[in-house]
Amino acid sequence: MDVFNQLGELALGSRLKRLSDQIMRDGTKIYRDCDIDFEPRCFPVFYTLSKKSPQGVTQMANDLSVSHAAVSQVVRELLKKGLLVAVKDKFDGRKKLLSLSEKGNLLLPKIQDLWNDIAVAIHQMIHQHTTNIIxxxxxxxxxxxxxxxxxxxxxxTKERCLEKVEILEYQKEYKDYFKSLNYAWITEYFKMEEMDKQVLANPEELIKQGGAVLFARINNQIVGTCAMIRIDEHTYELAKMSVDKNYQRRHVGEKLGLAVIEKSSRLGARKLILESNKKLIPALNLYRKLGFIPICSDHKKSMYQRVNISMQMNLVS
Amino acid sequence: MDVFNQLGELALGSRLKRLSDQIMRDGTKIYRDCDIDFEPRCFPVFYTLSKKSPQGVTQMANDLSVSHAAVSQVVRELLKKGLLVAVKDKFDGRKKLLSLSEKGNLLLPKIQDLWNDIAVAIHQMIHQHTTNIIxxxxxxxxxxxxxxxxxxxxxxTKERCLEKVEILEYQKEYKDYFKSLNYAWITEYFKMEEMDKQVLANPEELIKQGGAVLFARINNQIVGTCAMIRIDEHTYELAKMSVDKNYQRRHVGEKLGLAVIEKSSRLGARKLILESNKKLIPALNLYRKLGFIPICSDHKKSMYQRVNISMQMNLVS
DNA sequence: ATTATATATGTAAGTACTTACGTATAATTA
DNA sequence: TAATTATACGTAAGTACTTACATATATAAT
Structure with a gap:
């Protein structure tokens, strides 16, 4: 099991490192297979010089966006192998002009063929994918x-320290947010159903029937919403929870959920239920964190096609 | 100028390394900013243990797909800092069971907030993009x-050594390849024009008018095609060159081009021309390699909307 | 012209992995 | 039961970067 797959975005750095290490190691094997005495790390410098020479250390370092020290070390290695020659710049005594040596030029066609093979391998792999890593x-x-x-x-971090997530009751001005915030996730993962359209168009109806529609505000901006639907005297349903993409992972959903729990208990609820879809992993994690547990239920009875999981929590106040 | 942008797929490894190095360096700064004594490289281990403990070294190494030595070193570091505690497994004396220490658990909420901030930052960045790097x-x-x-x-590499690119004259059975191969690149970069449809539907017409349609075959598979259009007695046009994506970068286009040059000279051509679009960098590089040079021309006169560059080469036979 | 600053390069030490090898314990086999 | 093999972990050395500092040369400022 791969921890990084759960971690998603947070482990981007470690994951890139792991992948690049792997490719570099494979690179070593590839050159060895072809009996070419060459190391992957020398590639950027050697390639650059094969395209344009002579060039100095700093110039290459800039082009490659690495430190001059890295280039300097690779150059030392390549000079030792005799693949490069260095001459002092006539017009600028600080500069060391590097070009491929005779031996380097001799190696070039053979190594270029191999580079081409590598490019083909990566090319084929990438074009099988739906996304392009390059x-x-x-x-x-x-x-x-x-x-x-x-x-x-x-x-x-600064925003987090400053910002307060405020939970607000429904107001007419917020009506459009209820619609747009929910529209976003429903159309991203599923498609709008008849019931969605009805509910999103008439939030007041939910309130009239004894429920509520709450909003989350950060820095004077509405960034999330959630509905609480009255089922019967002791039962309420949490529904239509959604948070703006740019404000996800900031515990906005958690605060909305807690507000619904608090409000429904105050109104005398003994049980809170919800319906969802197993695809929505982060949402389900949140529900579990709030105290909901999955229950068996006949999902064909649901008003929504996408429902394939039901959860509930008992409120003991 | 960034060499890697030209290199594209070949430099995948170096490029991943450069990016991950950069992220790791930023990670160091981020922890320091928050006065948290923690190194990015410790993240995977510490995170894993915060989710599930106790765990042994090898187990974590497998989950994280790194060597046990790497985990062992990080663990040593974290033990030294007092963030972990180790106990010997009662049932297996070889194992060392690791969990967060009291100090580690104390650090957890603070560091989790920061991890969340990092996740938010990366999340926001990624969702601005058209492609998802994760x-x-x-x-x-x-x-x-x-x-x-x-x-x-x-x-x-093995295929390269074995395969021969054969260049074949037009045959009825190849007609569909002429259409589909060209359709692929035209619709990828541009859109089909009236003229395209006409030409692709009637390759025989080009031949009848003194031109040719050539095909490239590798291992009994048609993987590329190219048309040679007769303009006048001494002028031919190279057009509709295309190579199957999976066989690109294997000099198929080059062989087709050379075949056109050879054939047209044999028919008495003194000049070869072509029209293209500046977007098609690899194609333009090929043309240049073959000997074509850009010329000034009124592109409004072209039969194709996408044309914004003309090239020609003089044939001296 | 002299001094100060900027730039080009080199080198040492640090970092975070790897591979390779060594040691202790467990599991398997003769 | 004894010997062999496999596994868990540690450590040293290697790799390919980095940062930090040193040196030589060029350019700008006084």
């Missing part, structure tokens, strides 16, 4: 260039 | 589990 990496790189992860986290 | 990584990981990169490359 594009993904490019996007992540660009995002990190715009604003580092460090800065991004700093902003969020 | 999904991409998962797919690549799965592919590599099925068959390592090393094995994949070995197969391709």
């Amino acid at each position: 594009d993904s990496i490019r996007e992540v790189e660009r995002s990190f260039t715009e604003k580092s992860l460090h800065q991004r986290v700093a902003v969020i | 999904d991409s990584i998962r797919e690549v990981e799965r592919s590599f589990t099925e068959k390592s990169l090393h094995q994949r490359v070995a197969v391709i």
Whole structure:
């Protein structure tokens, strides 16, 4: 079982490292298989020089976005192997101009064929997938260039310390949020059903029947909502809970859930029920955290097609 | 300028390493910012134990898909910091059962909040993108589990040594390949135009007018095609070149191009021209490699909307 | 012209993995 | 039961980066 698959986004760094380590190790084997005395880590420098030479250490380091020290070490290795030659720049005595040596140029066609094989292997693999990892990496790189992860986290930590999630009762101005927030997740994972349209269009109806519609507000912005439906005197249903994508994982759903628990107990509820779908892992985790436990139930009786799990919790107040 | 962006798939390993290194470095800063004495590399182990304990070294190493040595070293570090406690397994004296210490449990809520912030930051970033890097990584990981990169490359290298690209003249049985191969790239990058439909439906017409339609075959499979259109006695146009995605980067296009050059010179051509689009970088590189050079031309006169570059080469036979 | 600052490169030490090997314990086999 | 094999864990050495500092040369400032 792979912990990282549960962790999802949080383990991005460790996961990238694990994958790149693996590829690098395979690279070593690939060169050895072909009896080419070459290490994967030398690839960026050697390739760069095969395309354009001479070049200096710093120049390559910039192009490759690694430290000059890394390039310097690789260059030392390649010089030792005799694959490069170095001459001092006539016009700038600090610079060391590097190019492929005769031996390096001799190696080139053989190694290029192999690079091509590797590219083909990766190409074939990638194009079997529905998503393109190169594009993904490019996007992540660009995002990190715009604003580092460090800065991004700093902003969020600060926000977390400042922000208060406020839970608010239904008001006419919030009506559209109830619709749009729910519309988002329903259409993402399922499709809108007749019942959805009815409920989302008439939140007041739920309240009239003794239920409630709550909203979560952060920094004066509505970021989540949740309905509490009255089933009978002692039973309420939690439904239509949804949180804005950009505010997920910030315990907004938890606060909405707790508010429903609190409010329903106050109204005399002994039991809280809900219906959901097993696909919605984070939601189910939240329900479990709140105290709900799965129960057997005939899901054909549900008003919604997507329902394939029912949960309940007993309120002992 | 970033060399890796040109390199594309070949530099996957180096690129993943660069990105993961960057994230790890940011991780260090993030913990330091919050005055938490914790290193990113300890995260997988500490997290695993916070979810389920006690656990042994080997067990965690398997779950995390890293070597037991790596886990052992992290555990030593965490024991030194007093965040873990170790007890010998009663039933198996070889095992060392690890759990969070009191100090570790005390750190947990604070560090979990931070982990949450990190998850939020990455979540927000990822959901701005059109592609999801987590999904991409998962797919690549799965592919590599099925068959390592090393094995994949070995197969391709072997194929390369065995396979011969054969260039064949038009035959009726190949007609559909001419259509489908071209349809693939046109619809991927552009959209089908009236002229495309006409030409792809009637390859015989090109031949009748003194041109040719060639096909590339590898291991008895048609994997590429290319048309040679007669413009006048001394001028031919190279057009509708396309290669199956799974056979790209294997010099199939090059062989087709060389065949067109050879055939047209034999028919008395003095000039070969072509029209293309600047988006098609690999194609343009191929054309340049074959000897074509960009020329000025009025692209509004072209029969195709997508044309924004013209090239030609003089044949001196 | 002299001094201060910036840039190009090298090297040492640190980091976080790996592989390789050693030791202790458990499980299997003769 | 004794010997063999397998497993759990630790440690040393290797790898490929990094940061930090040192040195030499070029450019800018006084």
